[in-house]
Amino acid sequence: MALHRDDVIAAALELLDEVGLERLTTRALTERLGVAPGALYWHVRSKRELLGAMADAVVAPAFAPAAAPASAAPGEGAPGWAGRTEAFAHRLRGALLGRRDGARLVSAHLAPGAATLGAVEDGLALMRGEGLSPAQAGVLGHAVTSYVIGFVLQEQSGQGGDGHGGGTAGFDPARYPNLLQWQAEQAGQGGGDAFTAGLALLTAGLAAQLGPGVGNAR
Amino acid sequence: MALHRDDVIAAALELLDEVGLERLTTRALTERLGVAPGALYWHVRSKRELLGAMADAVVAPAFAPAAAPASAAPGEGAPGWAGRTEAFAHRLRGALLGRRDGARLVSAHLAPGAATLGAVEDGLALMRGEGLSPAQAGVLGHAVTSYVIGFVLQEQSGQGGDGHGGGTAGFDPARYPNLLQWQAEQAGQGGGDAFTAGLALLTAGLAAQLGPGVGNAR
DNA sequence: ACCTGAACACCGTTCAAGT
DNA sequence: ACCTGAACACCGTTCAAGT
Numbered sequence: 254m255a256l257h258r259d260d261v262i263a264a265a266l267e268l269l270d271e272v273g274l275e276r277l278t279t280r281a282l283t284e285r286l287g288v289a290p291g292a293l294y295w296h297v298r299s300k301r302e303l304l305g306a307m308a309d310a311v312v313a314p315a316f317a318p319a320a321a322p323a324s325a326a327p328g329e330g331a332p333g334w335a336g337r338t339e340a341f342a343h344r345l346r347g348a349l350l351g352r353r354d355g356a357r358l359v360s361a362h363l364a365p366g367a368a369t370l371g372a373v374e375d376g377l378a379l380m381r382g383e384g385l386s387p388a389q390a391g392v393l394g395h396a397v398t399s400y401v402i403g404f405v406l407q408e409q410s411g412q413g414g415d416g417h418g419g420g421t422a423g424f425d426p427a428r429y430p431n432l433l434q435w436q437a438e439q440a441g442q443g444g445g446d447a448f449t450a451g452l453a454l455l456t457a458g459l460a461a462q463l464g465p466g467v468g469n470a471r
Numbered sequence: 472m473a474l475h476r477d478d479v480i481a482a483a484l485e486l487l488d489e490v491g492l493e494r495l496t497t498r499a500l501t502e503r504l505g506v507a508p509g510a511l512y513w514h515v516r517s518k519r520e521l522l523g524a525m526a527d528a529v530v531a532p533a534f535a536p537a538a539a540p541a542s543a544a545p546g547e548g549a550p551g552w553a554g555r556t557e558a559f560a561h562r563l564r565g566a567l568l569g570r571r572d573g574a575r576l577v578s579a580h581l582a583p584g585a586a587t588l589g590a591v592e593d594g595l596a597l598m599r600g601e602g603l604s605p606a607q608a609g610v611l612g613h614a615v616t617s618y619v620i621g622f623v624l625q626e627q628s629g630q631g632g633d634g635h636g637g638g639t640a641g642f643d644p645a646r647y648p649n650l651l652q653w654q655a656e657q658a659g660q661g662g663g664d665a666f667t668a669g670l671a672l673l674t675a676g677l678a679a680q681l682g683p684g685v686g687n688a689r
Numbered sequence: 690a691c692c693t694g695a696a697c698a699c700c701g702t703t704c705a706a707g708t
Numbered sequence: 709a710c711c712t713g714a715a716c717a718c719c720g721t722t723c724a725a726g727t
């Protein structure tokens with residue numbers, strides 16, 4: 254009957270979706286759980302530890318054992334490592350977008366757990382098996398995670414959070430013709446394509462550096 | 472003799488370097504300024520507006536009119552847009568690394584000012600002049616800023632802040648051979664090279680997509 | 690115009706004491 | 709083991725009143 258640690262984290266994630274990171278308060282959480290403010294500290298050492306556990310929970314699904322790459326047709330086109338990294342990037346973006354302020358939570362508070370580390374290790378091993386050196390696999394993996402987090406951070410900073418600035422809302426259109434054209438194309442194509450296009454730069458860049466020997470797209 | 476808005480922002484940036492973002496408090500700031508807590512709100516509408524102005528100040532130098540690209544020899548090798556974007560990325564990283572929690576501050580609170588927007592517009596126009604389409608220039612620019620912010624976020628999350636987790640500190644070495652090897656290579660080469668290598672993937676990827684016609688490296 | 694004094698409605702966290 | 713009650717040392721923000 255008593256509360257358990259996982260219940261606390263689950264409730265905190267629900268609360269996050271409702272009020273956003275800035276208003277995610279220990280007291281609001283304990284009120285939602287129906288206990289006194291101090292009760293939280295029986296289950297969790299500090300608010301920071303709580304946030305770290307939440308971040309790990311958000312990110313974990315993206316590192317789960319990947320099914321076969323969804324998009325790329327097998328046996329043709331891009332090499333296996335490229336399709337696999339792109340699929341991972343899309344899973345990570347999906348996981349971050351799945352929760353309010355997901356990217357901010359993860360970027361500020363993630364302390365990678367054993368499961369995450371294991372998945373990273375497996376990913377590196379897999380890429381080595383496909384002909385990438387440890388350095389190449391490491392650079393690509395690090396670059397992709399950096400790109401995804403940075404991208405979703407910008408993606409989410411406009412909408413959820415607390416709406417502290419659309420940025421380009423209501424400014425003189427005549428002064429920024431290129432910026433406006435780019436934004437219009439973005440909106441027209443659904444916006445998600447910019448993510449895919451940027452991601453493709455990373456994999457295409459490594460493929461180009463490797464040359465056609467390792468399975469370049471052309 | 473009276474305090475001005477810019478003094479407040481400058482003092483806040485100094486305080487940030489001393490105590491970090493988490494302990495950057497309005498009361499600590501007013502104490503440092505030698506005024507009462509409420510005095511702050513004569514110069515600034517809210518703490519959030521203050522943080523936004525700080526973020527803009529941190530990022531502004533990176534968008535300043537670029538001198539000739541420092542690294543790439545002119546007239547040979549990579550095309551002009553590639554050298555210019557890489558130089559911008561290094562400037563942005565330098566600006567973020569220049570202040571404690573710089574990446575976190577910018578990623579969470581930046582509301583781009585007119586100067587920043589103008590610089591972005593100019594960058595897009597410049598790239599168009601070099602043969603890139605608006606979409607290509609936009610994708611590249613967005614990808615690069617995402618990459619830089621995500622990279623420096625990870626870079627700074629270990630050290631400054633409040634040290635809430637080195638992540639891979641003190642875990643079983645035998646279980647993560649590839650991860651360890653990658654980390655060792657990182658440390659051996661100074662670490663900054665991973666940034667340059669990942670960045671090169673982005674520019675090389677676009678160059679490969681363009682083909683040799685627009686000035687590919689080979 | 691710029692700042693003080695004093696207050697308001699909150700925070701995260703601790704810890705004896707209860708059950 | 710798990711939680712309450714009550715407190716401590718803070719927060720960001722407002723606003724009359726002073727100069």
